[in-house]
Amino acid sequence: MDFTTTLLSWYEAHARHLPWRGTGNPYHVWLSEVILQQTRVAQGTAYYFRFLEYFPTIRALADAPLDLVMKCWQGLGYYTRARNLHKAAKLVVAEYGGELPNNYEALRKLPGLGPYAAGAVASFAFNEAVPALDGNGYRVLARVLGIFEIPTKPAGQRIFRERCLELMDRQRPADFNQALIDFGALQCVPSSPRCAECPMNSFCYAYAHAKQHVLPLKETPNALRVRYFHYIILLENNYTYIELRRTKDIWHSLYQFPLIETDAPLTWDELVKNTQFKTLFGKRITLREAVAEKVQKLTHQELHLRFFIVEGKLTATCRAQYERIERVAIHAHQVPISIAKFLASEVAAPYFPTQMQ
Numbered sequence: 001m002d003f004t005t006t007l008l009s010w011y012e013a014h015a016r017h018l019p020w021r022g023t024g025n026p027y028h029v030w031l032s033e034v035i036l037q038q039t040r041v042a043q044g045t046a047y048y049f050r051f052l053e054y055f056p057t058i059r060a061l062a063d064a065p066l067d068l069v070m071k072c073w074q075g076l077g078y079y080t081r082a083r084n085l086h087k088a089a090k091l092v093v094a095e096y097g098g099e100l101p102n103n104y105e106a107l108r109k110l111p112g113l114g115p116y117a118a119g120a121v122a123s124f125a126f127n128e129a130v131p132a133l134d135g136n137g138y139r140v141l142a143r144v145l146g147i148f149e150i151p152t153k154p155a156g157q158r159i160f161r162e163r164c165l166e167l168m169d170r171q172r173p174a175d176f177n178q179a180l181i182d183f184g185a186l187q188c189v190p191s192s193p194r195c196a197e198c199p200m201n202s203f204c205y206a207y208a209h210a211k212q213h214v215l216p217l218k219e220t221p222n223a224l225r226v227r228y229f230h231y232i233i234l235l236e237n238n239y240t241y242i243e244l245r246r247t248k249d250i251w252h253s254l255y256q257f258p259l260i261e262t263d264a265p266l267t268w269d270e271l272v273k274n275t276q277f278k279t280l281f282g283k284r285i286t287l288r289e290a291v292a293e294k295v296q297k298l299t300h301q302e303l304h305l306r307f308f309i310v311e312g313k314l315t316a317t318c319r320a321q322y323e324r325i326e327r328v329a330i331h332a333h334q335v336p337i338s339i340a341k342f343l344a345s346e347v348a349a350p351y352f353p354t355q356m357q
C-alpha cells in the first residue's frame, strides 16, 4: 500500500470527532483554525463555542466592538490573533458581503491567515486541493519521506508543500489534510511515536533508520529571555492608574498598571531607589501590600511578576503619564491574564471590587 491509501484508510478508522468538522461552515472552520493556532484542542474548544455564542456569524463578529472580541479572547494569549480575526471579519463583510472567499489565494490576503490557516479553510470548507501543513503534518511527512529540511524555513516550506501536493488525493483534499493532522496528533506523535503498530512502518524512512527523534529538523531555539515586571498599583481614593501597552512587545494593546521592568528582581526597598521609580512616583509613596512573586512562562520568555499596592502623593509626571480610572472600571479593560489573576486574588479583590461598595 502507498502513503496516501494507507493514510486515508487509517483516517477512516481513527478520525477525531471535532465540533467544527463536517459542519460545512467556512466561518466555523476559520474560527477553529485561528483559535487552535498555539492552543490545545481541549482548551480551544470552550473558546470556539463562546465565540459562536457571542458572534454567530461573520457579520456579527465584524459589527462587535473590538473590546468585546478581546474580552472573549482573554486567557488564550497571542492576542494579535483576536485583533486579526476582527479585522478580517470587517474586510470579509466590506469586500465579500460577509461570506469568506472560497479559494486559497484570496484567503491568504486576509489578516492573520498564513499558509496553514488559509490552506485549512480552503481545503476543509471548499475542498480545494492545497496543503494545510501544521506541526503534525510536517512531522509525518518528514519522518515517512525522510525530509531533512527545516519546515519553518522558506526553503523547507517549499519542499514540504511540493511533496504534500504530490501525495494528495485530489478528489479528497479535505480528508487528506485532516488525516495528516490527526495521524501526527494520535499516531506519529512528537516523542515516543507508536511505530510498532503503525500502518506506515513498512515504508517509513525514520522507522527504518531510527531517526524518529531527529525528524523533523528544528531550528536552534532562541535563548530564553528572563524579565522582571514590578507593577505599581496606585490607590487614590476610588481611583487607580493604568496605561495601554503600545510597544511592539508581548501584550500589545492590553492595559496594565504602571510598570517598572528590570533585569533582576527588586524588593520594595530596592525599588524605591530605582531611578525610573523615583522619576515616576517620587518619594512620598508608601507600600500597603506586596504580593509574592508569580512566574509566567511564554514561548521564549519567562516573566517574574510582582505587584505592589501603594498609596501616597503622586507626582505630576505620574499623573501625566498614566490614565486615571475608577477602580471598578478596571474590570471593563482588557488586561493580560497575569493581571486578571492578580485582580481576582484575595489580596487585590477588596481594592478592586466589581461594583462600587
Ligand code: SF4
Pocket: 140, 143, 144, 187, 188, 189, 193, 194, 195, 196, 198, 199, 200, 201, 204, 205, 206, 207, 212
Ligand atoms: S513508523 Fe513511526 S515514525 Fe514512521 S510514521 Fe509510523 S509512527 Fe511515525
